[in-house]
Amino acid sequence: MREEIxxxxxxxxxELAPGVVTPGWFDLRSVASQVPWPDLAGRRCLDxxxxxxxxxxxxxxxxxxxxxxVDLIDPMRWDWPVMSAEEVVAQVAQxxxxxxxxxxxxxxxxxxxxxxxxxxxxxxxxxxxxFDLVYLGSLLLHLRDPVRALERVRGVCKGxxxxxxxxxxxxxxxxxxxxxxxLDGRGRPWWWKPNAAGLVRMVEAAGFRVTEKPRRIYMPPGxxxxxxxxxxxxxxxxxxxxxxxxxxxxxxxxAVRAEPR
Numbered sequence: 001m002r003e004e005i006x007x008x009x010x011x012x013x014x015e016l017a018p019g020v021v022t023p024g025w026f027d028l029r030s031v032a033s034q035v036p037w038p039d040l041a042g043r044r045c046l047d048x049x050x051x052x053x054x055x056x057x058x059x060x061x062x063x064x065x066x067x068x069x070v071d072l073i074d075p076m077r078w079d080w081p082v083m084s085a086e087e088v089v090a091q092v093a094q095x096x097x098x099x100x101x102x103x104x105x106x107x108x109x110x111x112x113x114x115x116x117x118x119x120x121x122x123x124x125x126x127x128x129x130x131f132d133l134v135y136l137g138s139l140l141l142h143l144r145d146p147v148r149a150l151e152r153v154r155g156v157c158k159g160x161x162x163x164x165x166x167x168x169x170x171x172x173x174x175x176x177x178x179x180x181x182x183l184d185g186r187g188r189p190w191w192w193k194p195n196a197a198g199l200v201r202m203v204e205a206a207g208f209r210v211t212e213k214p215r216r217i218y219m220p221p222g223x224x225x226x227x228x229x230x231x232x233x234x235x236x237x238x239x240x241x242x243x244x245x246x247x248x249x250x251x252x253x254x255a256v257r258a259e260p261r
Contacts, residue, residue, distance in 0.1 A: 010024045010224055022105070027223070037162070045131055070120070075093035079189050137164045137165070138165055138253070
């Protein structure tokens with residue numbers, strides 16, 4: 001197992017056996033309890049954009065009766081900006097790999113999570129059924145049309161949705177109540193990063209009603225991600241401030257719990 005783990009790029013930090021931990025890009029183990037979970041006992045749950053499966057396995061651990069995980073492994077079907085460089089596509093695709101990380105983790109954990117290769121844009125209740133809870137984590141940032149994706153999620157959600165996605169903390173501070181977002185869209189599948197109010201508005205615009213006050217969550221980097229040393233010079237640029245925050249506390253996200261209108 002150690003040899004298999006060492007041969008892959010991991011997005012999630014997962015403890016697959018005592019002392020056997022994957023070198024993830026993010027280590028979410030300390031923040032799982034901060035997500036506003038409902039009681040999952042006996043419920044059917046969906047994890048959208050599962051990658052290595054951390055959140056799918058977490059829902060299973062919390063008592064879900066069935067967990068389905070969807071992800072889009074083929075990089076050519078991702079939302080790439082026009083004229084993205086081939087070497088960038090290859091580099092990002094290499095990190096995603098063939099989805100082998102999920103299979104290794106599923107087997108090691110003795111999990112019953114079922115993974116389906118499917119785009120969030122293709123979610124259809126006639127194909128995969130409806131779910132009591134849908135978890136959508138760190139995915140909207142990478143989508144050209146996040147509201148459309150949330151609409152597709154609403155089509156398979158008969159209970160609740162939890163959206164946990166990256167936010168622009170500076171924009172949140174400058175405009176705490178006005179929905180706004182920064183746009184990337186340059187050479188990689190990084191698109192919209194809203195402020196906290198903007199993420200809530202996206203969820204509402206897709207036909208959901210927010211059921212409790214959103215929560216701020218910081219996603220700590222894992223051992224697979226190199227972070228800069230904290231230094232005062234980092235504070236002189238926007239990139240530097242974001243890097244400093246990542247190294248100090250983690251990547252700022254907002255958790256929104258809602259239900260279909």
